[in-house]
Amino acid sequence: MDTTVEATDKFIFQLFKNKLPNTFIYHNYTHTKRVYKSINEIIENSQIDVKDAKTLRFAALLHDSGYTVSRENHEEESVKIAVDFLKKQGVEEDIIEGVKNCILATKFKNTTPQNELEKIIRDADSSHFGKDYFEEASEFLRQEYISQNIHNYTAEEWLEENIKVLVENHQFYTDYALKNWQPTKEENLSKLLNKRKKNKEKFQKEKTKAKLKAKYKNDSPERGIQTFYRTALRNHMKLSDIADTKANIMLSVNAIIISLVLSNLISKLDNNNYLIIPTALFVLFSAITMVLAVIATRPNVTRGEFTKEDVEKQNVNLTFFGNFHKMELDQFEWAIDELLKDRNYVYKSLTKDLYFLGKVLDRKYRILRLTYTIFVAGTIISLIAFALFFYLEQ
Incomplete structure (x- = not known):
């Protein structure tokens, strides 16, 4: 260079x-x-x-x-x-x-x-x-x-x-x-x-x-149907859990009330006869409340079996365990295969499941409403009875 x-x-x-x-x-x-x-x-x-x-x-x-x-x-x-x-x-x-x-x-x-x-x-x-x-x-x-x-x-x-x-x-x-x-x-x-x-x-x-995906997402009724069943079933299960929780609360509260009454008031009834009727009312209403709470959560007994004819005629709901729990595994697998072959049968089963869940919820909430009503009314009546008999005794 x-x-x-x-x-x-x-x-x-x-x-x-x-x-x-x-x-x-x-x-x-x-x-x-x-x-x-x-x-x-x-x-x-x-x-x-x-x-x-x-x-x-x-x-x-x-x-x-x-x-x-x-x-x-x-x-x-x-x-x-x-x-x-x-x-x-x-x-x-x-x-x-x-x-x-x-x-x-x-x-x-x-x-x-x-x-x-x-x-x-x-x-x-x-x-x-x-x-x-x-x-x-x-x-x-x-x-x-x-x-x-x-x-x-x-x-x-x-x-x-x-x-x-x-x-x-x-x-x-x-x-x-x-x-x-x-x-x-x-x-x-x-x-x-x-x-x-x-x-x-x-x-x-x-x-x-992206266009096809959007079209499938927006136009396909299949996706909308699946979303409907998924959402509806999930909501029903949540409502069922809420009902069971409310029933458990009633059981716990009234069990505590009865325990306190039995341990504290029963021993004093000999010297305070005027407390017998209010105490009996209090215990009675609590006991009724507990019984209703148990009834609200009591499971129904199902036969747990189905026949080949039930599956072929699509009369059995295979999405609920109560309809198959006594069946053999090979029979249940055959029934599921038959179910999955027919999309309408799948939707029909889901619809039945949704319907009967709704019926169960209706029963639970009716009994729970009655349970809460009796509990509130019984508490008020018992308190009034205690006050009234105490006043008359004076």
């Missing part, structure tokens, strides 16, 4: 290290060295004289130095830095002028290069389009735009942007680039097009899937 070129390389490395913000994920020293390497590829495989080669190497190393000053018009800033540095290095004026032109040629990417040097620097600056690391470099550039709040491209938007650049806004100019980089560029473009196609297919598939 020429000593002045080597000095330029060291200068750029220190300049980027000290002054380039870390948000420059793409336009940094790594990119500069890639452009420099691509310049050398073209130089080594083309008929270029020593002075032009030196000009190109300087331009490759210095073309993005202006990013340390400003992103806007960084090419002009790069020219200022390059001219100042190269003059200090004693580089010839015609080489410096060539470097200036090459750097400015990277700015107007939609214009045609004016000479061979401009073609070479333009091809080298965009050589990543024709390299295997294109996807990696492209993603670095996207992240740079995002980190600097220039444009928050999504992955899909960036894919479209890359396709547009490769198809419409870029071309290689030198023979070496056209021969060696163009085929890889076309492969990269093909990958992007295939990716876009797959994304569209995936999007369409997901859209169709």
